[in-house]
Structure formats: C-alpha cells, structure tokens
Amino acid sequence: MIALxxxxxxxxxxxxxxxxxxxxxxxxxxxxxxxxxxxxxFGAGLGxxxxxxxxxxxxxxxxxxxxxxxxxxxxxxxxxVIWDRKLDFLKEVLVAPVPRSAVFxxxxxxxxxDVLLQIAILLAIGVALGMTTTMSAIxxxxxxxxxxxxxxxxxxxxxxxxxxxxxFNLIMSFVLWPMFxxxxxxxxxxxxxxxxxxxxxxxPLSYGVDLLRYVMLGGRTAFGVATDLMSLGLFSIVFxxxxxxxxxxxxx
Amino acid sequence: xxxxEIVKLKKYFxxxxxxxGISLKIEEGEIFAILGPNGAGKTTTIFMLCGLLxxxxxxxxxxxxxxxxxxxxxxxxxxxxxxxxxxxxxxTGRENLEMHAMLYGMPxxxxxxxxxxxxxxxxxxxxxxxxxxxxxxxxxxxLEIARGLLHHPKVLFLDEPTIGLDPQTRQHIWxxxxxxxxxxxxxxxxxxxxxxxxxxFADRVAIIDKGKIIAVGQPKRLIExxxxxxxxxxxxxxxxxxxxMKKMNGIxxxxxxxxxxxxxxxxxxxxxxxxxxxxxxxxxxxxxxxTLNDLFMKYTGKxxxxxxxxxxxxERIMRSQRE
Numbered sequence: 001m002i003a004l005x006x007x008x009x010x011x012x013x014x015x016x017x018x019x020x021x022x023x024x025x026x027x028x029x030x031x032x033x034x035x036x037x038x039x040x041x042f043g044a045g046l047g048x049x050x051x052x053x054x055x056x057x058x059x060x061x062x063x064x065x066x067x068x069x070x071x072x073x074x075x076x077x078x079x080x081v082i083w084d085r086k087l088d089f090l091k092e093v094l095v096a097p098v099p100r101s102a103v104f105x106x107x108x109x110x111x112x113x114d115v116l117l118q119i120a121i122l123l124a125i126g127v128a129l130g131m132t133t134t135m136s137a138i139x140x141x142x143x144x145x146x147x148x149x150x151x152x153x154x155x156x157x158x159x160x161x162x163x164x165x166x167x168f169n170l171i172m173s174f175v176l177w178p179m180f181x182x183x184x185x186x187x188x189x190x191x192x193x194x195x196x197x198x199x200x201x202x203x204p205l206s207y208g209v210d211l212l213r214y215v216m217l218g219g220r221t222a223f224g225v226a227t228d229l230m231s232l233g234l235f236s237i238v239f240x241x242x243x244x245x246x247x248x249x250x251x252x
Numbered sequence: 253x254x255x256x257e258i259v260k261l262k263k264y265f266x267x268x269x270x271x272x273g274i275s276l277k278i279e280e281g282e283i284f285a286i287l288g289p290n291g292a293g294k295t296t297t298i299f300m301l302c303g304l305l306x307x308x309x310x311x312x313x314x315x316x317x318x319x320x321x322x323x324x325x326x327x328x329x330x331x332x333x334x335x336x337x338x339x340x341x342x343x344t345g346r347e348n349l350e351m352h353a354m355l356y357g358m359p360x361x362x363x364x365x366x367x368x369x370x371x372x373x374x375x376x377x378x379x380x381x382x383x384x385x386x387x388x389x390x391x392x393x394x395l396e397i398a399r400g401l402l403h404h405p406k407v408l409f410l411d412e413p414t415i416g417l418d419p420q421t422r423q424h425i426w427x428x429x430x431x432x433x434x435x436x437x438x439x440x441x442x443x444x445x446x447x448x449x450x451x452x453f454a455d456r457v458a459i460i461d462k463g464k465i466i467a468v469g470q471p472k473r474l475i476e477x478x479x480x481x482x483x484x485x486x487x488x489x490x491x492x493x494x495x496x497m498k499k500m501n502g503i504x505x506x507x508x509x510x511x512x513x514x515x516x517x518x519x520x521x522x523x524x525x526x527x528x529x530x531x532x533x534x535x536x537x538x539x540x541x542x543t544l545n546d547l548f549m550k551y552t553g554k555x556x557x558x559x560x561x562x563x564x565x566x567e568r569i570m571r572s573q574r575e
Contacts, residue, residue, distance in 0.1 A: 008355075009355050011354065012351045013355075016347075016351055019342070020340070020343070023342045088336045088337060089339070092334075092338045092339075095302050095303070095327060095330075096352075097325075097328040097355075097356060098355055099324075
C-alpha cells in the first residue's frame with residue numbers, strides 16, 4: 001500500500017514536469033534550435049576546412065551535439081528547481097506526506113523525459129539530414145536515456161543547493177561550458193595535452209559522447225564500451241544518491 | 253482530544269528567537285487565529301506545525317501526532333494554504349487538484365468525485381480547465397483552499413489567507429472558509445495581521461509579538477477585558493473635569509491631552525449621558541470602540557500595523573510568474 005502510494009506520488013510529480021514542459025513552448029523550441037545551429041552553422045563552417053579521422057566534421061560533431069543537448073537540457077532543468085522554490089510550488093510538494101526521495105525521483109524522471117523528447121526530435125532531424133542512420137539513432141536514444149538520468153541528477157543537485165537564480169552565470173561558466181568543451185563533443189580527446197587530458201575522465205559527459213560517437217560512427221572508442229557504460233552507471237548512482245541527500249537537506 | 257497542543261515551542265534563526273517559547277492548545281472544530289505584526293513569528297510557528305521547520309526546543313502535536321517524530325502522519329492529517337501562491341501556473345485548476353490527490357495517496361476511484369465537490373464549493377467549476385495563470389488572485393486563493401481540504405484533513409492551516417486581496421475579495425474568501433469549515437468539520441488555524449479578521453471570524457485568538465504569546469482568548473472577551481471603549485472629551489476645563497472623572501466608577505485611564513480628556517469608559521451607552529449631565533462644560537465626545545489593537549497597545553506599547561511589509565499577494569504573483 002505504501003509502496004503504491006510512493007509510485008502515485010512519483011508519477012504525480014513526473015506528470016507535472018512533463019505537462020509544464022509541453023506548455024512552455026519557448027523552452028522546447030530553443031532546446032531544438034540551439035543544437036541545430038551548432039550542427040548547421042558551426043559544423044558546416046568548420047567542416048568546410050576540417051576533417052577528423054577521415055570523417056566529415058559535421059558528421060563527427062553530431063554525436064557531440066546530441067550529448068550537448070542532453071547536458072544543457074538536463075542542467076537547465078535542474079536549475080529550474082530554484083524557480084519552483086521561488087514560485088513556492090515546491091512547498092506544496094514538500095508539505096505532502098511524501099518522502100523527499102520520491103520527490104527527487106519524480107523530478108529526475110520528469111527531467112529525463114523532457115530531455116529525451118528533445119533528443120528524439122534532434123535525432124529524427126539528424127536522420128532526415130543524413131547525419132546518421134535510423135538504427136544508430138535508436139541506439140543513440142538508448143544511450144541518452146542513461147546519460148540523461150546521470151546529468152539530470154547532477155542538475156538537480158546544483159538546483160537544490162543554489163540559493164538564488166543569480167548564480168546561474170557562474171554555473172554556465174564553471175559547469176556547463178567546461179563540461180561541454182572537455183567532453184570530446186567538438187574534437188577528439190585522444191591527442192590532448194596532458195593538463196587537459198586529465199580532466200576528460202572526470203567528466204561524465206565524456207563517456208556519453210564516446211558511446212554516442214561509437215554507435216553513430218562505429219570504429220574506435222576512447223575508453224571502451226564497457227568502461228563507458230560502467231562509468232555512466234556509477235556517476236548516475238552517485239549523483240542520484242547525492243541528489244536525494246540534497247533534496248532532504250533542502251530548505252524553503 | 254485537542255487538535256493541536258504546543259508546549260514551549262522555540263525556533264532560533266541565528267541568535268534571534270523567531271518563536272520564543274509558545275504554549276497553546278487548540279480544540280477540535282475551533283477556528284483559531286494567530287494575530288500579530290509582520291515578523292512576530294506567525295509563519296515560523298505554522299511551518300513548525302506542518303513539519304517544514306524543525307523546532308529547536310519544545311514539542312508540538314497535531315491531530316495526535318508529534319510533529320518531529322511522526323511528520324508523515326502529521327502531514328497526512330493537515331492541509332496548508334501558504335502565504336504566497338503555491339499553485340502551479342501552467343497547470344489547470346483541476347490538474348493542480350489531481351496532482352495533490354495523488355501526492356496524498358487518495359484512492360483513485362474517489363479522486364474525481366471529490367475534486368468535483370470541492371470545485372463546486374469554491375465556485376471554480378466553470379474555470380477548472382483553464383490554466384491557473386489566467387486566474388485572478390481571489391480565484392487562486394479559492395483553488396488553494398479547495399486543495400488544502402481535498403484530502404479530508406483534520407486541521408487546515410491558512411497563513412495570511414487574504415493578504416493583499418481587495419476588501420471585497422477578502423470578504424468572499426472568508427465566506428468560503430466559514431462555509432467549508434462547517435461542511436468539512438475541520439479545525440482551522442489561520443494567521444493574520446488584519447485585526448478585524450481575527451475579531452470577526454475566529455472563535456479564539458492568540459496575539460503574538462516577538463515570538464511570544466501576549467494574550468489568548470475569545471476576541472470578545474479579550475476586548476471586554478480592556479474595561480471599555482476609548483472616549484475623547486472636549487472641554488474648556490480639562491484638568492478640573494479630569495480630576496473629578498478619575499473618582500467615578502467605570503472610567504479608567506483618565507488622561508489629559510491638550511484640550512481633550514482621553515479615558516476608557518465602560519458601557520458607554522449608559523455612562524456617556526451620565527457624564528454629560530454631570531460635566532456641563534463638555535462640548536463634544538468622540539468614541540473609539542475597543543479593538544484587539546488596543547489590547548496589543550496595552551501589552552506592547554505599539555500598534556499592529558496593517559500595511560504589508562513583504563508585498564501583497566498580487567505582487568507575489570507578479571514576481572513569481574515565470575518569465
């Protein structure tokens with residue numbers, strides 16, 4: 001009975017997140033348009049003079065841009081918790097007879113759903129433009145499920161611990177851009193100078209991008225498929241645990 | 253059994269005691285007001301009773317459960333209407349209620365019916381499928397009240413339920429609250445800094461200031477305990493009249509202020525004619541009926557200010573709306 005109630009509560013929170021997402025059209029549109037700009041302008045622009053490992057640059061960065069879409073979508077979603085708090089909507093949830101872990105899981109699944117919907121659209125566009133195949137897109141989607149659990153949890157940790165939206169720019173400068181640039185999304189990570197190379201394995205997105213590139217372009221992986229999967233799994237578990245802890249500590 | 257029992261409750265923020273040793277019993281079915289100026293500790297008290305803040309000292313039980321040891325049981329038994337709007341703008345009125353029902357683990361086959369009933373009771377049936385961002389301040393409040401009562405709580409907490417609403421809307425909200433409290437047989441605890449709301453709508457009131465209770469009782473009794481209404485007499489010989497007045501029964505706190513005499517007059521309907529007959533030099537009198545504010549003045553030496561320090565409900569809605 002109690003377990004059933006937990007599932008309802010988690011479902012209720014998930015449902016709210018998904019409904020809100022669909023009603024904020026601007027968010028959906030910008031979540032799709034930004035990655036397309038990267039692919040169509042940056043990818044084509046740099047691609048006109050650069051090839052990587054014999055692969056057309058646009059095709060090379062497509063997996064990276066999918067990873068970026070997961071990263072930005074997930075972190076922005078997590079930062080949204082601040083709005084929830086400002087809106088006082090969160091009070092309604094926190095005063096309900098529901099453990100914080102269920103609140104966290106509901107929000108995590110809600111955020112992952114939002115992100116995965118954006119990814120599905122992005123992958124469909126990728127297939128339409130000939131950047132990848134249908135089969136690769138489906139496998140990529142599966143990778144993104146795991147990756148979004150991981151990064152949404154990270155976003156929620158940040159959101160739960162941030163006091164006000166003013167810290168937003170700091171998160172951009174110190175979390176989002178470094179994670180994006182040091183993930184191998186835009187360039188291969190194998191030949192980097194040592195001081196940068198040490199940072200790559202600490203970044204969960206590196207494993208996601210590595211896996212995505214593997215399923216889309218085939219051939220070599222930087223870390224190996226098993227390492228990628230295990231690392232992502234491990235990061236997800238650690239982030240989820242830290243996220244639940246942060247939600248339990250969270251004050252109004 | 254009391255609906256709420258608070259014993260020596262304390263909460264510190266840093267070194268400041270926001271709630272400084274409050275003890276209180278609230279009986280089942282009562283409409284109970286916590287009256288005090290901004291920053292008196294009203295919201296902090298409510299938050300502790302809802303389990304949203306941990307008390308630093310003392311204990312509190314709500315609906316028979318200890319707020320620190322059994323917070324989930326307490327939460328199941330209470331409904332809360334927060335000071336600032338906590339309904340989701342982008343959901344419809346009905347969706348907000350559906351989510352609440354699921355969070356409180358209501359049996360799925362009863363949810364639809366119960367929501368219909370509550371929407372009807374607060375007059376939002378026709379707007380139930382509109383997103384809340386299209387609602388007025390009063391409608392949001394009504395939706396929150398319906399939501400607070402949806403899961404059949406034993407106690408409903410209302411933190412400044414009419415803050416920032418215009419007087420007519422405030423009156424409406426109170427009509428709804430009173431009607432619902434009768435229908436749902438629920439104990440109601442509300443905080444307010446509006447004197448007349450505590451006087452008119454509460455069975456009993458606790459007046460608090462700086463985290464301490466300064467008086468508890470029925471509003472009427474508390475006002476009576478002041479000994480009468482305040483009268484201002486105008487006369488050419490204030491000193492002379494005042495010294496004689498001081499000796500009369502039923503007249504208290506006689507004071508000369510300029511060319512006026514200020515005094516507390518018990519039962520003024522009977523006493524004023526007698527005073528007029530006795531002191532022919534009195535030209536006019538202004539009578540101020542006693543209010544809880546006078547009681548507050550008596551104990552603290554200051555007024556309960558009615559302006560809103562923290563911004564009204566509408567401002568909060570404006571501020572809180574998503575960009």
